[in-house]
Amino acid sequence: MRQWRKRRGLSQLELAIGADVSSRHLSFIETGRSTPSRAMVLRLAAALEIPRREQNQLLVAAGLAPEYTERALDDPEMAAVRDGVERVLAAYEPFPCLAVDRTWRIVRANTSAGVLLGGVAPDLLEQPNALRIALHPDGLAPRIRNLGQWRHHLLERLRREVAVSGDALLAELLAELEGYPGGSWVEDELGGVVVPLELLSDEGVVLSLLSTVTTFGTALDLTAAELSIEAFLPADTGTAEALSLRAGR
Template identity: 70%
Template sequence: MTSTNIQTPIGSLMRDWRLRRRVSQLDLAIEADVSARHLSFIETGRSVPSRAMVLRLAEALEVPLRDQNQLLLAAGLAPAYAERTIDDPEMAGVRDGVAQVLDAYHPFPCVVVDRTWNLLQANAGTALMLQNVAAHLLDRPNALRITLHPEGMAPRIRNLAEWRHHLITRLRREVTVSGSAELAHLLAEIESYPGGMEPVRDLGGVAVPLELTADDGTVLTFLSTVTTFGTALDLTAAELSIEAFLPADARTAAALRQRSGQTT
């Protein structure tokens, strides 16, 4: 028995992305500076778009780079963006940049994740966050599983319902923007974990804090910040996120520095 891989037509894919973005044909045509008639012909398969047209429409719809490649392939064109492994010699600049960011944040926790939240790298300060995390969660570590699984960090997160609300809302947004089946499956799994969902109580704050109890009972409060490679032309680099957890108060900063042996 053999199976046939049927390629979804470019017109159908383009229409799916337009509907996902909730944009009308006319609005997209105006944004991409093309005629609405030509766009209609593309979506119905009466016209095959050029490479430049695919990329222009994809940019207007804010299609992720990985999916831009799929659009090009569906149009019978070569993909625009390469995908190298992080160990590839041509990725040396990316590796060096990531290492510098991780080192710069020490002793504050900082992690590197890919597009599905798999944990790729972490600095020494992250060890504090991984205390008492079950071994099976570290075999193929995923940042969301480690954080919200009942055998992960969840029992030590004092504001778990708030932090769950923050992360799940963020993940839902990523699922909507990307249309990724992998992220959708991850979302369903994360939503099944216990812990509740509670919007931030004090909307006067500057950001959602992470309140984590350390092994000695100290409550550490963090604010997170995310760094990405905004001009990346490689899929691996474009899909990397570096998330740092900065102390939200002087007590947390002092505790982290003391644990790392720093005196200032």
């Protein structure tokens, strides 16, 4: 708990006020002089905005049962989640759409996502990671016209995720991606409102794509809670037409 408090840059008094507990009791919890109840662990976790997976770890450390289950996406009990993901992916056709887990591993993709995966080295597709595929020299990087800008955007996004979650796997991924070449950041052409992905398709057409993210906000299972569905929508008419023609072939 102390590590999370320091990661959030809070004093004991600030956290105590935010969680509506006494600073003395919080001090006892952090030093191990008091064993917190389940309700107290969850209250402090909410005040610290600790991700669900790490909330489970705090509960176990306090000798309590985890709050959130974790089932594989292919588990029979996850049928409703799988169906929901598939419906969202299909709804975005003919535009590319991916479902990724908390470490950016691609777990599902629609047919149109082929434009994002074509020409990628086979070894990168064995355990496909969306960020690694995007920035690796044997992935999409050679085809991204604004690579410096897109690389900056993705790395900043991942840095924020590492800072919020404290996830060691994400930290390792960030260190790996920072070592890839990619050029410098340049000012985007849309006035700083949004960063487009400018991708050269295998037909030689430059596609301008905007990404949107959908999550399961009320999920009580970790697998569902940590899923993100990322769709790439056309930023101009030419891109929309090119993707529609590609899908119709």
